[in-house]
Amino acid sequence: MLIDDSRPRQLHDAGSFASGAIPDLGILEVPFARPAVGESYIEFNDDVNPILDELFVDHNQKFLYSNPAIQPGIIACKNPVGDDGDLTGKLVRTAGPWQAAAIEAWGGTSATIGTADLYNSLQNGTVDCTLMVYNLYESLKLPEVAPYVYRFEFGANYQAINMNMDAWNSLSEEDQTAFLEAGAAAQSYAFELLDSSIEPVVTGLESAGAKFCRPSDASIEKKVDAIDEVRDEIAKGVTERGEKLLEISKNYRDDAIQAPEFGPVDPC
Template identity: 30%
Template sequence: MKTTLKSLLTGGCLAALLSAGGMASAKDLTFAVGFPSGSTVVQSLEKFVAKVADNGGPGIKLYPLSLLDLKQTGPGLRDHIVDMGYVIMPYHPAEYANSNLGADLNMLSTVGDRIDAPGFAMTGALTEYIMLECPECVAEFARERQIYLGSISTHDYALLCTTPIRQVSDLAGKKLRVASANWGRWAEAMGATRVSISANETYEALSQGVVDCTVVHPADLLDLQLMDVTKYVTLGVPGGLFVGVGAANINIDAWRGLSEEERVAMLKAAAYNSAELSYNYYVRPMEALEKAREEGIEIIEAGPELTEATEAFVAEDTAVIADLFTENYGVENAAEKVAKVSALVEKWKGLTKDVKDVDTLAKLYEDEIFSRIDPTSYGMN
């Protein structure tokens, strides 16, 4: 992969940059994001870029879906093809094993003490875990030549399908595209088959019958144009949300090349970025579902048998997660890390349960997490 991406840099990167809307200035940081212009992610990252500038930070040039796709972004940052990127960690399970352990516990956010916006809590929990409670997480990003600047969370995950799903038996034999391992285990526990493909390939997979459903947040009806190939949406299962994202990761050399004042600006803007993206992923599904109804897509609420089976699965799966990360990736003290993340999820449910706006959420992330990061030492050794 490293050779391939280096070849991209020397052979095709210049053309990609030009086609994306012109070369960035010599002082601008380049930011690759594998979503199209107008998507929830790109709209939010445009605000992040403005916040960095307002705070006295470096200029940043976004390249939506034109330079590196979602799966290429992590290696592209490692090889310094771009300065910054939106990194999907579960695409690289071994490279980000400790961070993925925390992200894999996302279904805890939608069981037990339920809150209106579980994504707000999960963003806070995983960001605090990686940046402040997990030195192994920071180290694994450094090995990939990256600095992590916070996560984001989507809203509750649902089933976007070409066939109706109402109860457990409806899932028997169905092929479900899943974005990470915990939903894969859920699919298999419900009698379905997991299929792991890139988000960028989901449209074609649904349209050609390669998969029957995709496990995703309903915002992708709009963001990835899945409205055209979805006939049914089942809400309430599997729950959980996607949080395995480095929302504004930066190449380690680019980070170290910034002044202390610029790093302060980046950290402050990163707190807002985590809030802005998580908030948009809270409201965007409502817009998408309303549009889906207008388009004649049937919206189904999962029946009690299916929701109860899902609750039981989540209760049993935390021990499975600890064992799998120990056996497959050599994560040390996995059970203790699971307990730490679980406690952080509960802490952040309490902190965010009454939050209703971006600015309040951003201040909360800044006060509780980003203000505790030392810009003179974080990522500098």
């Protein structure tokens, strides 16, 4: 099959998918590296996006906008884990190398499993838990096999929508402006959808059998402290742009701890 390379092509870059090839993106896949929702996430977005615009040029891509479609992060497990969401000794599925490092820092052992195989892996006990986000947890029907949900509510896996730079350069200035304006509108609308969609998803998950609890502030702070160590490890392999992203993440450290505002919040 011949592919018409003259057509503009969009690329969907998630932090966990791209950080192996672009180490500067490492921090953008890590739990608690950014706020998950709300005004502080929008501000984080505004700070990060200009750096991504510079960074992706080196990889023949034009950054168009961020797609804030990832709902807050959770840990979902087949069986209850240790007190207060303690993952010590648990095998946890992750989606990228620095998510894996986070789980290791939290006392667990990471495993790489394709999304299509995750349901069976949890059902069969191949893994104990998975690092997950609400909307994927719902769509993959994971409450059936991993009903115990630890509501850490972290932000992770920042997403960028890019275009091949050759395709971008082939566009007229007018068309480029139209693409960027459409991207800004899509990004703004996605933020609205993100904020409005979480509560109905949580309500539906509770009806589907998910058993929610909220780890203590002390447990969450301990995990955020561990992320500081992961951030230091990422810093060893980045360029100046990566250093800027790490600094932005550090500036939002306190904002990244966001307690649930609805749904079950019983202590773990």
